Amino acid sequence: MVRWKMYSDIHHFKDIGLNKTQVANRLNLNYKTVRKYWDVTPDEFLEIQKSRKARKLDKYHDPILTWLKQFPDISTAQIHDWLLEHYQDKTIKDRTLRNYIMDLRKKHNIPKQRTARQYQAVVDPPMGYQLQVDFGETKLRSTNGGKTKVYGMGAVLSNSRFKYSEWVDKPFTTSTLISMLNHCFEYIGGVPKELVFDQDKIATVNENYGDIIYTYEFEKYKKTMGFKVHLCKAYDPESKGYVKTFVM
Incomplete structure (x- = not known):
């Protein structure tokens, strides 16, 4: 202008x-x-x-x-x-x-073509085996009449659909994620064998030829707790499953 x-x-x-x-x-x-x-x-x-x-x-x-x-x-x-x-x-x-x-x-010569995606039924993992985790944010009205942004983590056990969520008023860090996961594990009564995440910068710092390099803090926590991680493609929320709808 x-x-x-x-x-x-x-x-x-x-x-x-x-x-x-x-x-x-x-x-x-x-x-x-x-x-x-x-x-x-x-x-x-x-x-x-x-x-x-x-x-x-x-x-x-x-x-x-x-x-x-x-x-x-x-x-x-x-x-x-x-x-x-x-x-x-x-x-x-x-x-x-x-x-x-x-x-x-x-x-x-790259036309915008939408290819039909093939779907098939997936058998739920055993009880307590897999936890799907996702993150979101929203604005809530504060006591002084203004609006405050809050950041949330939602988690769903894949078999039972048992849910957990927690919100904080500061942007996520790896320490925040670890604290929330500890609260979640205490709430659901144990540590699942597998956690499913979006390929999120909270837990990862780089991706090199398909090998995920974890932040030091999260890698140490993962080994201590004994769970493995499956990272979905960040641009493919349909590969996530139940928790995406839960958080959004």
């Missing part, structure tokens, strides 16, 4: 008869900037801005293209989330990213 106002102002003063130097002085702009846009049409200006914004995403070209090739039906919103998770870039605009992805799909 700021650049469009600048362009509009340049052409306003041009139309009333001012020359480039006068326009530059009036708008406190560099003379080269005024000269650059002096004979540019509105459509050409919008194309210039679109190209300028797209160039900002070129540094993410390789990971975006890789995701598109691996998951052709992926949405712009999912790629936006992944970029935020991996690169913490909060400046990316939805429309800019959508246009960039459309250009990549066209250039590399």
